Amino acid sequence: MARTPSTSAGPAISLAKVRERAPALVSLYKSAEASLERHGMSGERAAVYLVLDWSGSMRRYYRDGSMQAFADRVLGLSAHLDDDGRVPVVFFSTDIDAVDEIGLDDHHGRVGAIVDGLGHMGRTNYHVAMDAVIDHYLDSGAAAPALVVFQTDGGPLSRHAAERYLCKAARLPLFWQFVGFGSERGHQFDFLRRLDELAVPAARPVDNAGFFAAGRDPRALPDAELYDRIVAEFPHWLAAARAAGIVR
Incomplete structure (x- = not known):
């Protein structure tokens, strides 16, 4: 996991x-390299996390290979940001x-191998993840900031808990990029849009989250567009977090 916040060539x-x-x-x-260059992120270092929704409504995305494809794409991005070649994954x-x-x-x-050993698919609680x-x-001791790619297909059971955790986490060097699997017009993402727009500084010291919907078939979203949407808000957060002393 990335342990230095400095940039390199x-x-x-x-x-x-x-x-x-x-x-x-x-x-x-x-x-991923081209996208990072477009967003002025070449040479930046960050720990990358992947959070995957294992709720019952996600079954088809695991069956059709969408989840493995998404994990591969995140891993391809991580190779530019973190030198250990591994991404921690939370289900x-x-x-x-x-x-x-x-x-x-x-x-x-790898995704299939992990979920083969899991129990039944439950409901959706963002805050536990x-x-x-x-x-x-x-616990990792990482000094570099972290980009957390958080995938889900709907809102959480406890909205209050999710909002509270996001606001508390705004004081840590973590940026949460939420990615919705499903239609961008769907009301299931209303809460994520709300999280994305929480007031600064009234609710949190910096804007530490972004959201976009990847569509009903996330595999059909071109790689370049997916990467652009994953990293678009990260450099803005990074600048604000450095100015606030959250990231050194």
């Missing part, structure tokens, strides 16, 4: 290393279902 893991360790991810790696529903990893050396079929990420980040 190039990606955390080279293209040559990605070709050697995960050749199937080369095109994703290149697409959540009513409670935490698993905390595991996906890496360059073992990404193929947020708590798990916060604990993992603090």
